[in-house]
Amino acid sequence: MTGKIPATLDVAGLRKQFSVGRPAIDGVSFAVPPGEIVVLLGPSGCGKTTTLRCVAGLEYPTEGTISIAGRIVSSPAQGILVPPRLRDLGMVFQSYAVWPHMTVRQNVVYPLKHRKTGRAEALRKVDEVLALVGLSEYAERPVVALSGGQMQRVALARSIVYRPQLLLLDEPLSNLDAKLRLRLRDDLRRILKQTGMTALYVTHDQAEAVVIGDRIGVMRDGKLLQMGSPDEIYNRPADLFVANFTGATNELTGTLVERNGAFGVVDLGNGQRAEAALIHALGPGEKVRIALRPENIAIGKHDGSNSFHARILDRRYQGTQTIYDIDLFGRRLEVLELGTAARHEVGVDAPVSLPRTICWAYRDEGPLTNQ
Amino acid sequence: MRLNFLSVAWVALLLAILAFLVVYPVLMLLLGALTDTNPVVDGFGVFRLSVENFTTVLTNPNVGEALANTLIACGGGTVVAVVIGLAFSWIVVRTNTPCKRFLAAASILPLFAPPLVAGVAWVILGSPKTGLINTLFKWVNLDWRVDFYTLGGLVFVFGIYYAPYVYMFTASALRNMDPSLEEAAEVSGASAFATLFSVTFPLIMPAIISGTLLSFIVMLGIYGIPAVLGAPTNINVLTTYIFKLTNWSPPLYNTAAAVAIILMVVTGLLVYLQQKVLTGRSYTTVAGKAFRPRSVDLGPWRWPVLGLAVLYLCIVVVLPLLALIVAAFRKFMFIRDAASLVDLRQYSMVHFDSIFDNPLTLRSIYNAVEVGLITALTGGILAFAIGYTIYRTRAPGRRTIDLLSTLPVAIPGLVIGVAYLWAWIGLPGGLYGTIWILALAFIARFMPDTVKALSTSFLQIHRELEEAAWLCGKGMLGTIRTIMLPLASPGVIAAMTLLFVLSIRELGSSLFLYTSNTMVMSVLLLDYYEGGNIGKTAAFSLVQTVLLGVLIGFANWLSRGASQASVGRTG
Structure with a gap:
């Protein structure tokens, strides 16, 4: 697969305050260089998913800027808020969010339809991406006839078929059973690396974070505590929480x-x-x-x-x-x-x-x- | 099973009651449609079976016209209802329109308006000569005139009053839909509009179809609205035509039975179709987890959207109520100009005095309450017995009980009336002419709704609570008395109140079963309307509305919304 050059993601001073309670995101800054996979890791409620959804444009941050490939897509101070469909990104949801009233092919071709891609080219791209995720034989099946793991592959195919400059994955494996999760975890990293896309990945599972991520950011209570390579996170955790969360429980x-x-x-x-x-x-x-x-x-x-x-x-x-x-x-x-x-x-x-x-x-x- | 003999006897008893309430009248109706015996004159002597009634009916141009009118009115009304209902559910569930809570609560209000009262209100508003709307147009020198004594008027009134059926189905489907399905479309590059039509609506299609069919079914069985709006210009639909047949002299009971059978078959098919769609594959529960609420930011558009929603509520609730009040308290309906509209000298209690001078008025209220109480108590107990047997025991034959007790879903009220007429009119010294025939017909008619309302409260009580009581040594009846009844009592009381409300406003079946001694409110209201005095009609409509409003408020307070869905189906 050839495509656009993967983009940089820059998040600076991101804050998200809901109407009540402490901020969901409290001054988070990080950058994802082109082609790198960054994993946001943390317990539930730490703000990792909200951060991801802010990058997607599905949630509106209160402060801070988000830029993709140098273009600011969200900056409340400047009044900039680009809608999700114009951010040129792909997203894999925790619940798969594959459309049950369509076949595998209809699901995957959907983004191309909204991007004015020619029929022949769309067909070729869909076949190519289905081969990549290993679903070539399932193209004409209704998605409801698939297993959970296959549905998640459809969701992945749908999010990368148009080669977005940035891919967002929100706990994509957490709804799968343990065995399947391990297999899909390795597949996922292989596919992501094969396409060379920049990716932001959210999970609460440290083992998953280590296998998938080039770098891991550990979050707690809306703050980014440490961002580093898996080796750094595991062998030199920046604080007691990171140490404890990644398994140093004594x-x-x-x-x-x-x-x-x-x-x-x-x-x-x-x-x-x-x-x-x-x-x-x-x-x-x-x-x-x-x-x-x-x-x-x-x-x-x-x-x-x-x-x-x-x-x-x-x-x-x-x-x-x-x-x-x-x-x-x-x-x-x-x-x-x-x-x-x-x-x-x-x-x-x-x-x-x-x-x-x-x-x-x-x-x-x-x-x-x-x- | 230890209680084998007892449980067989119990099931046999329930089956016998259901046969008496439902099966016998329907069979008599069928028999009536297949003979030319006049039950009043001939009694139940000889029957000559033939399908002649059906052939005459089907070749009768009047029936064809009534059928065509029915299809136009109900079809058009359904289209209007779907557009309004779908728009409303999207606004309430999926947007950030202000006052959503209020809109959600208000949008099902039209369900509680008795069709006859709604019809009367729109006569006052939309009659071509004296209608308030036309008066207003004239007053502001507009050259527009509306005429609700037309099929178009019927379509409009049907549409606005039955939109809540579509709303109820689609709103809950939208609430149960995983919002990430829509987000995925947005991220994929689809605009909000494209998302709505390529993802949202296709996903809730089963709910849309089912709400559509239900509103069509209910319109099909409504008598009150077409009776008042269609009467002046002689527009007949199937329901009004059936009633006309029995009012002919001599009454054409056999032909009425045949038309009623046709109406029942059509309704039955549609109900079957609707159940099929409902139990068919539902897309909305695919993910099966709790969803975060998600709403589309309408920006500045949320104010015009709120305005539209409020406008609908005005048209469907406020305007008709105002019209009834004006007509009820005004001495004369002629309104020269706006000044006269607010001239207090024109208003008085004269219509109320006049209706309460009529001894029939109090008699009809008394009768309606009596029938309502009998229906509520007997129907409630019966429904409790049936519901418990179906949902909580393994008694043999409970499937048949379930089937027989849900059968009336497919029988419009009017058809039940004709069926009961056929079942009892020929039996001297029988039920005909008593309060009980009305009550029994209502119990049969509302049986599915009562059982359904009760079953929800049964299902909320965990079976283990009962099992624990059995293990403690309580018997079956003791367990029901000490565990089930106390826990289910709010549900039971709510179901009984609902039954009371429904039977007080019921018109379709009462029409065929009342006599001068057993006149009930809704029939008398129709009488007032046909008598031509709009002031008295409006006054009596208000009396009924206030009575129902109090009762519904009470029911709602008891069940916190559980009764809405049930009032829903019966119209």
């Missing part, structure tokens, strides 16, 4: 005793000390919270500076992995070990090691409030 509290460069020594109480990577700029004497991924704690190993003894409190065997609850100087931590063998017995003492690079220390601003 927490230790303590006081910073001394710092040397990027690392510092933290007093965890009872005279126990551990080294941690300082993500925030912290000084000695400050209270800190350390976030730890259950996968990063190793039981039975004794190396490096952060080596301790812990008691195994509980064991939950899950087949391909085992979860342990351990008691580390009075704190209860979760540890995850991969493999089909459960190696440690409940009740025994075992050495554990927490490499300092995976102990991320943040300024202690109280416990995370769970929504």
